[in-house]
Amino acid sequence: xxxxxxxxxxxxxxxxxxxxxxxxxxxxxxxxxxxxxxxxxxxxxxxxxxxxxxxxxxxxxxxxxxxxxxxxxxxxxxxxxxxxxxxxxxxxxxxxxxxxxxxxxxxxxxxxxxxxxxxxxxxxxxxxxxxxxxxxxxxxxxxxxxxxxxxxxxxx
Numbered sequence: 001x002x003x004x005x006x007x008x009x010x011x012x013x014x015x016x017x018x019x020x021x022x023x024x025x026x027x028x029x030x031x032x033x034x035x036x037x038x039x040x041x042x043x044x045x046x047x048x049x050x051x052x053x054x055x056x057x058x059x060x061x062x063x064x065x066x067x068x069x070x071x072x073x074x075x076x077x078x079x080x081x082x083x084x085x086x087x088x089x090x091x092x093x094x095x096x097x098x099x100x101x102x103x104x105x106x107x108x109x110x111x112x113x114x115x116x117x118x119x120x121x122x123x124x125x126x127x128x129x130x131x132x133x134x135x136x137x138x139x140x141x142x143x144x145x146x147x148x149x150x151x152x153x154x155x156x
Contacts, residue, residue, distance in 0.1 A: 045153060047090055052149045054084045055112060055142050062116060066123055066135065074120070081113065105148045112141045 058080045065073035088109050095102055115137045122131035 044095060047087060047094065048149050048152055051084065051087045051091065051109070052146055054080055054087060055109075055145050058084065058112075058116060059138055059142050062119055062135065062138065065120070066131065077116070077120070081116065084109070084113065099152075101148065101151055105145070105152060108141055108145050108148060112138060112145060115141060 058077060061073050061077040061080060064070070065077060088106065091102075091106065091109075115134050119131050119134040119138060122134055
């Protein structure tokens with residue numbers, strides 16, 4: 001009789017330990033997934049923030065080049081443009097390509113870069129109307145990029 005009670009208690013204890021261990025593992029796995037998801041989200045935030053700041057910086061460098069006509073601004077613009085292109089490549093690799101907002105965002109970056117090049121070209125040809133039109137487009141697109149950055153951050 002005493003042996004039966006001991007074996008039952010031992011069996012209940014083993015079942016309890018297995019159940020608690022299973023619950024612990026489930027909590028561990030779900031928290032691990034949450035940390036990975038948070039890390040991915042934070043990486044997206046940093047990337048989008050870098051792109052946003054870089055487009056602002058490019059606009060400032062172009063404005064400086066147009067106003068002061070110094071080649072150092074053009075050199076800085078080209079460096080920042082290359083960094084933006086690299087950020088855009090990272091964006092293509094890291095984010096879900098099925099999101100229409102992201103597709104629009106990528107297209108706006110392309111348009112921004114095209115307008116920047118057109119502004120530099122028109123400025124070097126000394127066509128004030130053309131480069132001022134292109135520069136105004138840069139400012140518009142940059143504003144849309146800033147708004148889209150916030151939308152992408154809020155969606156993810």
